[in-house]
Amino acid sequence: MVKITINGRQVEAKENAKVLEVCRTNNFIIETVCAHESVSPYGNCRMCVVEITTKDGKNRVVPSCISKVEEGLDVKTNSEKVIAERKLSIQKLMARAPKSEVIKELAKKYGVDSTPLPLEDHQNCVLCSLCTRVCAEVVGVNAISKINRSTDPGALPYTVNFDACIACGSCAEICPTGAISLEDKDDTRTMAWPYQKHDFKMTKCKTCSRFYAPTKQLEYISGKSGQPMEFFAKCIDDR
Ligand code: SF4
Known part of the structure; x- marks a missing residue:
């Protein structure tokens, strides 16, 4: 087991567990589009991004579904950097599926009302695999x-x-x-x-x-x- 901190709360996690899985087990809600517990992670939609700081001070924003926990990891699920990155992810999803009600709802929640990216529109498919x-x-x-x-x-x-x-x-x-x-x-x-x-x-x-x-x-x-x-x-x- 390793000890990590999520939003200031210390929790224990199995070695090599994915950050998303540990956050969800400990009731930290992270919305995702391409993640599902029945299948392997893909890291495509990037809605699950979190900000991590390692024990030796390395700080970055990563997709939590494909990132593993490690001893002393500090995780923030809703920092400014995280929200900014999720907004970019939503803009990408909006370009892929501009008519999708699910994506429109997600965009509304994050206050995103448009995307600068060229529209692809694959009949609501967001290419999440x-x-x-x-x-x-x-x-x-x-x-x-x-x-x-x-x-x-x-x-x-x-x-x-x-x-x-x-x-x-x-x-x-x-x-x-x-x-x-x-x-x-x-x-x-x-x-x-x-x-x-x-x-x-x-x-x-x-x-x-x-x-x-x-x-x-x-x-x-x-x-x-x-x-x-x-x-x-x-x-x-x-x-
Ligand atoms: S493509 Fe066909 S076989 Fe595969 S999951 Fe869909 S319905 Fe089932």
């Missing part, structure tokens, strides 16, 4: 990637491989701005990512006749778990 990380690290499918990613307006921020995608919806669930959506209607799940859309067939429960899950997702789970597909002929409630 939470979708690619959840798909690769949690689902284990790697169906969404940065291949062909471009910052040009109208270009694909991420490319979805529809053959690989199992329509599980995890990317829609984790997307911080609602740029990815899904809709279930009758026997079809429609998934929409910025500039891309695809329909997936759903499986009908033999007992209650409800279309309860995408067939590709059930096939994937069947392959992973070794349960035969007949097992998935009924929904969870009717098994």
Whole structure:
């Protein structure tokens, strides 16, 4: 364990723990866009910046999600330098997703009303990569990637491989701005990512006749778990 100070309060932290994680465990609120406890940190949105001073006096502003604690570290989560840097981060996010209500709300909170940066507008995508990380690290499918990613307006921020995608919806669930959506209607799940859309067939429960899950997702789970597909002929409630 190491001892660090956050906003004047001394706390203990596990060696090599990330500063963001330790701040949150100790109830210091830091808003983030690209961080999520289910996936590896990325350090992209830079909303989680904090000011740190090491034991030997080195002072800098760093993204807390990728910075490790060390003995004697002094952390400030809301200093003037931190707020100034977060405002710049918000301007970058505003340029990437000028119509996003989530980003507009964040900007309002920090008193940022415009951005000097050229607008990119990827249909609310802020390029945080939470979708690619959840798909690769949690689902284990790697169906969404940065291949062909471009910052040009109208270009694909991420490319979805529809053959690989199992329509599980995890990317829609984790997307911080609602740029990815899904809709279930009758026997079809429609998934929409910025500039891309695809329909997936759903499986009908033999007992209650409800279309309860995408067939590709059930096939994937069947392959992973070794349960035969007949097992998935009924929904969870009717098994
Ligand atoms: S819906 Fe497709 S792209 Fe999204 S997490 Fe699931 S498998 Fe990956």
